[in-house]
Amino acid sequence: MHTRRGFIASLAGLAAAWLTRPALAQTQPFVVYDDELKNGWQSWSWAKVDLAVAAGGVKPIKVQGDPWSALALHHDAFPTAGYTKLTFSINGGGQGGQMLTVKAMVDGKPVDSSFVIQPKAKTWTQVEVPLKELAIEGKTIDGIAWQGQATAYSPYYITRIQFE
Template identity: 30%
Template sequence: MVSITLDDGWSTQYTAARPALNSRGIPATYYLVTDAIAQGWGGYLSLAQVRTLHTEGNEIASHTRTHPDLTTLTPAQLTSELHDSRVYLSTNVGPACGKDFASPYGAYNATVMAALKPEYASHRTINAGRNFRDTVIYELRANDVSSAVTVATVKGWINQAIAEKSWLIILFHEFTSGTPTRDTQYKTSNFTSILDYVRSTGIRTVTVAQGLALTDGVTEPPVSVGTVVYDDAMGSGFQDWSWATHDLDQSVTVHSGATAIGFEPDFWEALMFHHAGLDLSLYQSVDLWVHGGTTGGQQVRLALYNGSTPRGSMNLATALGHPIAAGTWQKVSIPLSALGATSGTVDDLYVMDDSGANQGTLYVDDFILVPR
């Protein structure tokens, strides 16, 4: 199934996206900045327009009062942004409104998560990937459609969701009939082409609330099966902060499932996967599968950090006991005891170039923290 979501509450969502959605019978979820509505900010939806969207069968969800980075706020400010936004929507639009939430800029941490769970039934991130019946509903994955994303790319996401029977959430912001002048703007003609393709495939279209009703409603990842860093998509709670050239949806060289990570380990660049914080005492090792591509021999290091504090690292060839091989997948299992990281917290996991030079493409798949 697929959900169309629209963030912030820009007026073009009403004037451009709404007619295209309505004419094709596709409901959407609107994540709204409520002070923009209440105070009549220029370029945003009016309260009357929001009420119309609700009456027409769309979901009205929360995106805070003022769209701040929630990780920078005081406890009182955080409470206001979360609570007051939800109450405004339920009071002024409808009692069923404001039940689901998306954090501005995709920014959240353990403090934000603890604050939002009592207020909301779900939390949508901007971590790319698809969702499944057992996806943690407070870390829903969504694919952000910026001005540079092509219609063909979005069609590929839809095809993948159909093939693996997953739930794809697509995120849009503003719309324009001309050439986009901001990263958040998207051409209306491209948007309608995407909607036409959705209709042509017959994939089920749902609001986020409707999609949630079809999941298992998992609110916490089960520690007993390990914590997935990457397995066809980013694991629940992880965000892609990588600064290397990489592809999280590479589908040619795959260990298991539909996709793996393709990665250029050059000049100290790295894959970097960020989490709000994991208790190392719950885990015994870090496991991942690597493929040396056509060259092999890459010098790559796994490193764990808690903020700027290193928790331990090891070259993957050292862990394997031999160089990374070309043309084949190999499992790397690194005990946390070998890293000296058996207690405390880790929030960043790196797979980084260890050569300072230009190296051949490396592939990574089935990246997990193994429980004790």
């Protein structure tokens, strides 16, 4: 009888310690795209998008578009808690210099962000976007987008997209 009470008290103590401990960082990246869309991600793009284009041993997404078009990737809503950044590799294709705003989506609507990138021509660049720069740190999101600006843009390539 006494051991049963001690066991129950120990369990209660463990439960209390578990519930009050700080959140731990995610240990595994949440992969969005790596040679193909992964983990339930889908293309909801409103730009011309070709998935898995063969390019020197990798299969990036090729994107080109009209003014304000975007590569938009959708997922069932998920919390960003435990992640600190969005990372991806991007190549500006033959011309480069595309002006792209990176945005996250909450309930299908873009979160206001001024994070802009301009990929370099014929060069792969690894980009790290802090989630606080996208105003989604600790929020639940359902998508990410790379949106062109007021002019049409030449093709660019993007791959190895993930939350870390």
